[in-house]
Amino acid sequence: MxxxxxxxxKNLVKATEICLHAGIRACKPGEFFRTIGTVIEETAHSLGYRVVPAFLxxxxxxxxxxxxxxxxFRRNSIFYWRE
Structure with missing residues (x-):
């Protein structure tokens, strides 16, 4: 900054970093892409923020x-990570 x-x-930037790392941790072979969005959205909400669905x-x-x-954000996607 x-x-x-x-x-x-400052709090917004810190929350964004926390959401980023939560999303990265959700990435693994066989995991659905929708899990990433769900984890990010839930993390943002737990920190008192909302995500903006217009961005991805x-x-x-x-x-x-x-x-x-x-x-x-939470979305019903059938795509998943491959090795």
Whole structure:
């Protein structure tokens, strides 16, 4: 963070980092993508925040912002991680 960031801003950044790491921990072979979104959304709610469904995570394979789309909220997706 740069400049004078108020306590609310610092708390939001910290909550975002906690959600990020919770989502990363949910990634494993055979796990459904929907688990990631569920974990992130539940973590955000437990910290007093909500997720914004208009935004999503993405892959960085052959090109930036490529597939797969990773939603950070509860969603019924049938896709899963492969090794």
């Amino acid at each position: 740069m400049g004078n960031v108020d306590e609310e801003g 995570g993405h892959g960085i394979g052959h090109y930036f912002h490529g597939p797969p789309d990773i939603f950070h």
